[in-house]
Amino acid sequence: MKKLSTPRPFRIWLLFAIQVVMVMTVFLCGVCAGLSLIDGRSEPILMSAAIFDISTIKSAMDANRTMVFSFVAAWTSVIVATFIFLTQRLTRQLKAATDVLVETSVNDPLTGLANRRYFFERLEQEVDRAVRYKTNLSLIMIDIDNFRKINDELGAQYGDLALTEVSRLLAANIRTSDIIARYGGEEFAILIPALDVNKAAMAAEKLRNVVEVNDLTMEGPRLKVTISAGVADLESIENTDGPVREHLIRSAEDAMYKAKSLGRNCVVAHKRIVEKQLPLL
Template identity: 35%
Template sequence: MLPSKSDHRAHLKRFAVNISMVILLFISALFTGIYLNHQKALDQELKGRAQALFNSIIITRKWNALHGGVFVEKTPGMVSNPYLQSPDITASNGKTYTKKNPALMTREISEIADKEGAFQFHITSLRPLNPGNAPDTFERQALLSFAQGKSETILKEKNGNATYYRYMAPLFVEESCLSCHADQGYRIGDVRGGISIRFNIEKMERALVLNKLLLALLFTVTLASLLGIVFSLVGSLKKKLAAAEETIREMATTDELTKLKNRRFLLNRLAEEIERATRYRHPLSCIFFDADHFKEINDTYGHEAGDEVLKTISTTAQGQCRLTDILGRYGGEEFLMILPETEREQATALAERLRQAIEHQTSIADHPQIRITATFGVACYSPETTVPQPDRSVIINQADAAMLEAKKAGRNRVGIAP
């Protein structure tokens, strides 16, 4: 039994929903991967920039420390480092020079960078000699984490309308540091403090937001396009399946040679018509007929000629059918015609017209010498007089018996069941 159309629609709907979910998951995973990869690349770029700045500062400080600090001419307004012992010296030419140690040099470079708007960095410690080097909240948490073995700390923070990227890594005590910090109890290798880097990433954050919007738009367009294609294909598949199903149904109920309805269809339809006739108290008639001397035609002219005879009878019978009549090939050279709401007299008259039409048929393909006739049997079921409702085989047997009696009487005539 073929699936119903509603079953096909349900299967196609489930298929469309399932493939849509697969596409949704695939596209979501793809674009999520693109976004996360972009975010990762951006984070790596920011981190690399911060590390480069940090390393530049470290190298600069190391150069200063290797020379034991750098003396510069003390100009008007310049304040000597109060945390150094004897920071000033007077040269033989009478000029005064003051010592810039690594910490002071770092702070002054940071001030210049801050004024230029490029970046900021801050040297700090949990125990700073200079109160100006005291840590803020981010720096304090970073310094505490360094004491636990962490190598770096990163944070994005909002400050007003701007977003800043903050990076901090530890400073370790080296031998050159002890000249200033030995009194604090540090030993070589200890975490003495750290340097925090800070720079504005607002433009980059805006670009990232724009990129999110573009990705969301592209995701929506891609998803809509793919789903549109899927539903278009499903719609096309639905039409093709419907056409294929209709073809299969037609093949399942159609005789291949004559293109009339086949025996299975006739039996099912006759049962339906008997039930309908009983319900509405309407008459129902059947005409059973077959080709006369069909075996002789096959034996004399061949089976191809016999096939042409059957097709000719089929075409002729179709020409005599009314819109409500059901005609089919019952088997071999036998045919059955179901006549809903038809009295015995009407059925007999139709059988006679059909007999005459077949008798006068001379257009047998390639065999004009063949003359064909057919013998008919008519049976009628009338709910007003027939009780109880008969089985379909009863009516067919009655019509078949009437046909056989007509054959005994000489063929090419109509027999009527009592």
């Protein structure tokens, strides 16, 4: 799994400041050299030109001045080119640091999946889209079975292995339009746009089977991992008072806990409760 390095903007700015100081130092040295060229060479020219007429002396001074100006212009060109190069380099470094910051702000560092904060942002967007276009939206909540036992008996190393491998299997077996995130601890959440609870339950069953048949191996014992999943959709919770997003999550979690109570390693779909009106006597 790709690990993200922590950006250090302070170091980037410090490097830039050092580069600017170096460039300005070289520039000032060039200017001082030019000035010293004027001061140092004008006097000999005047002294050696004492036997010549005024026009000869003026021509010598003009030639000396032209040479100094050419020297300073050349140094200025070098400085401008160097400054442009360093500015472009700094821009690339800042962009790379910004990309890392953005990625770490929405991704879980262990699994590489979207984190909880990003999940809630996408949940709000998908619910609004489903309501606007009158389509359905399903949510699958997944929990790794006996995860605490894995940590206690085999160690945190195997717990991390279970999380990373289950994450990889889940992400590799969903549609590109689905959104998967690490919800917290050993729980995962998958948003399934445009599918009802029955079809989403079939997708969850496929994921459960994929995890079950894949043993997680590393140096040491083979690790057998299973998952329990709960599924809910917007249609199964309509006519429910309160925020739709909270009810969707709660319904999917209730179904997941029911799957665990039924023996784990299974999928349970949330069913809509239909209120029946009692006949009048």
